Amino acid sequence: MTESPERPSAADRRSNPPGANEVGDAEASASTGGTTAAEGGAGERDVAPTDADGSTEVASVAADEGGGGEDDLEALREQVEETYDFESFGPADMADMSLEEWEAAFDPETWIVGEELLDRVEQELEARVAIREIFAIVERVSDGEDRVIAYSDEGYAVIYADGSIEGEGTVLRDVKPTVALCSMDSYELMDQPAERSLPEPREVVEGSGEFGNLMLQIVAGAQVVVGIGLAVAWLALPSLSTVVAPIASIGFLAIGFFLFLVVANARLSDRFRVEEFRNRLRALENAGEEWGDVLPEEARGAIDAGSGSDDSDGEFARDDGTDATTAETGSIADGPDSDNANHGGDPERRSDTD
């Protein structure tokens, strides 16, 4: 149900005639982007929240423009409450529901939006970055329109006050459930973290302490010495005729060898991982320069250019991790994605979003 909080926004701000929406997401976005570009880029946002189901807005618009249809809505809502058992509501019920019924049952008042939502999202995202559940830089941008942006080398996400999200890549994927949670009244935010951002590349020190390695090496050394000693004793002393001594010797040697291997592996992997992490943080800085200011324009460009849906998975693959390509690579948001097409929301990462 991660999509739910975005729906009221779509319903509220959509002012185009319903016919325009039925053309499809891509063309609708192109037309709105063209007509409303002067309004501070309000047009581009409409695409993201609606995701695959462009037709949802049609229903909502119809509901809004009904004017005197308040009573009808109430009646429909009651009818929906009767028809469906929301205590045990499954995908099958979801599939049965018509769009009008869904819109009627959905109450926009239940979600937190606006300034408060952004505050909550900002705090929550910072907390999640602090525990590294999300890897991104989080910023609050207030010029023009209030919004929270999160970006990394792997993508970006922009969260607007009405709860709509746009972006691409893994950041968008990770941020989405957070926004959904924050818009719920019952969700308690995580505590404000002490460290508000990711570390500086230079501050990252190589991790494993040499002290622990030294201790392990002493143990390994003792094992190896004893193993060799036992083997020599078995060969030299006639009193050690049983098979026990060589077996113990082999055992000790094996343990010693294993421990040395552990230490070597720790040192080696440390060196590589530290470098890798520094590179990633550097890439993040570059991503910031590239995306930090130009984000809205960039996003608009992506809307205009990338009208098609793109389901390929390797889209954002950047092996070197150093070069953050622009947002124009793909369709905005995640397009008509299979995840959102089925009404069960995305079953991917966190079950607590349901």
Next chain:
Amino acid sequence: MSSSGSTYGDIHRYEPARESTAAAIAIVLLTIIEVLFVFLFTYGLVSGWGLTETGNMYLGSVLAVIFIDLAFILAMYRKEFLPDVVIVKKRRRKWEDLYIREDDVDGTPFADGAWDHVKRAIYPYYKR
């Protein structure tokens, strides 16, 4: 399915080891015990303690102490002396990923009938 965008191998967190003082003292003590007992065991084995009944039991206990002590050393080392690293790995398919809809909960049958199952288990390429 869920992870679009290849981020495999990305490092999300890299924090240096804690290396608290208590852990340092503990691992030093454990190391000393380990080394002592390893040499004690070897000495006992070479001097033939194992030939008497109690001596044999004693040697066995010493060996047990060696291994248990080693286990604690490794646990301590892993917990306190290695960095805290979180790496993106490929998410394997889980059961719940396979069947999105309730109707599909049993999936597509692999074969029809028990005998067919047996045949396919023995020869996987049987009438694909």
